[in-house]
Amino acid sequence: MIAFIENLGESALNIFEKLGRGVVFFINALAGFPALILRFTLVIQQLYAVGVLSLIIIGVAGFFVGMVLGLQGYNTLIDFGAEESLGVVVALTLVRELGPVVSALLYAGRAGSALTAEIGLMKATEQLSAMEMMAVDPMHRVIAPRLLAGIIAVPLLAALFSAVGVMGGYFVGVGLVGVDEGTFWSQMQDSVDIYDDVLNGVIKSIVFGIVVTWIAVFEGYDTVPTSEGVSRATTRTVVHGSLAVLGLDFVLTALMFGD
């Protein structure tokens, strides 16, 4: 029993210690942001890695999610004779929830894990140490551009996801099951509020972008420099990143749409 409580205390301390390191790490990385303005090429290279290479998975996933929403929404709404609200259902679900959340989850799996593995391997092969000994701070040269690129990329990916999703819903709703095109769009425009829905969705995705990328680069930097350590860190990025997204989504939803 005492051993159990001891274990509990130890893991709690470990968690807090890691959290503390993470916060210090984040602040150090932020300190590297101003210098990036002069060397934006570094950020562009990372935008390619986290953004461009995630385009296809985000686009395809968004389209299918939109189509499913269109079909499910239609089947449910037709029971109440409210199928003209299909556009509203599809758009609100995507813009408020699925766009930011699913794209952040996909981003954690596609780009976050790659970030962790890359940085972890750079650490394991002493590339980060070598950089330090060449008087280049890896926090500024390696971490900061990746963090910034992630923060820029995720909201754009989420917007793309929602937009493609709406088109998927339109394709099914208007194209396949025959909801009137005019009502589809006009009902949507009437009910979707640019401030309450669209902007809040964008804020969500910015928060997710910061948190997931932060977790990814921190796990990479904090890796135990062995092949096992890198694989564990990569797993942790996906698991912790996804859980953080879902947990934060609840908190943000409660804050934004609570009243």
Add this chain to the structure above:
Amino acid sequence: MQHTKMVHLWVGLFVAIGIASLFMLAMRVSNITAFAETEGYQLTLNFDNIGGLKVRSPVTMAGVVIGRVSEISFDKEIYEAEVKVTIENQYDNIPEDTSASIFTSGLLGEQYIGLEAGGSDTFLKQGDRFKLTQSAVVLEQLIGQFLVSKASE
């Protein structure tokens, strides 16, 4: 160098696609015109019951949106709801005996304020109060009345 150029091209494309998506969400999915706070003048209405009326609900006349609800509060002196609406400046000729009612779009849709123009020559201006208002129809009351009238037949 060739490689760097391709990277820049793709990233440019990526950012363009992202911004285009945001633009589409703003313009096509939601209604950007509703976002811009239109210049307007305020009028006040009192209702016994506002039902599901919300801030930013539309105010229509002959079905056309001419303003939006800007504030809802409870007047504890007279136990009524006080609704402030902002009417766009271009509609500055609403007669003072205009009546306002709360309607529902469709059976379960959003509620809005519908205005029916009166015949007076004097128009409402900033800060004025409507004299004729009709409360929201509450579905339960309607069903109750229907049942009572059925029973008395």
Add this chain to the structure above:
Amino acid sequence: MVDSQSSASRESSSGDDKPLVEIRGLTFYRGSRAIFDNIDIDIHRGKLTAIMGPSGTGKTTLLRLIGGQLRPHAGTILVDGESVTKLSYKQLYQLRKRIGMLFQNGALFTHQNVFDNVAFALREHTKLPESMIRDIVLMKLEAVGLRGAHQLMPVELSGGMSRRVALARAIALDPMMMMYDEPFTGQDPITMGVLVSLLRRLNDALHLTSILVSHDVKETLSIADYAYVISEGKVVEHGTADALKNTQSDWVKQFLNGLSDGPVPFHYPAGDLYEDLLNGGKS
């Protein structure tokens, strides 16, 4: 800018005989184990000094301490008169520009080709035009004999070539001091021979001060001007290569000649074998 700095330091150094690196009372713990226990080491200017010792004695740790990547628990480390432990972030990074380090496996940036690897520090720290960077990089690569390989990616290189590229990268900024971490480990005899002579030639041609950490005794002693032997956190012997060969210490004899048994036991400390076997599962 970098050039003027390092040449200035060289000029200032020519007058006095103070060692370039002066380590006094260095103590460093990893967990509760003392990696270094109050050791003193001097690295003299222009000399190639070897630090030798069995695996796990923290030779790499020593280089990291000198480079300021780790902080000692006690003691001072002076590099060119500056105390590494007391430097600010900026000063430490200024100092590192004058120190080159060769990591055990080269630690090349795997996403960049050989040319970009060598050019890395030049592009980060200087505002030289690309054409001049090209000239410098090719000269450094020529010095390690790999000018022809400048378009290759690190994965296409053999272990020995990677180390030579890393060497070219480390000397790109014309450092005053080079630190080599186990440069000979896992190399075939030919590569080893190439690296050994390269290290010596670079030290003399570029007027470097070199610290060579290794447990390859024969190769190391063949080029080192001076050597320290470290074991269990202590300096057990130091002197020139010849002096070491005539050591009185049994332990150093065993280490230098690679005998399998001697003061260093073959067995890791353990309880009685018979008892251990009888105990079965309950350890």
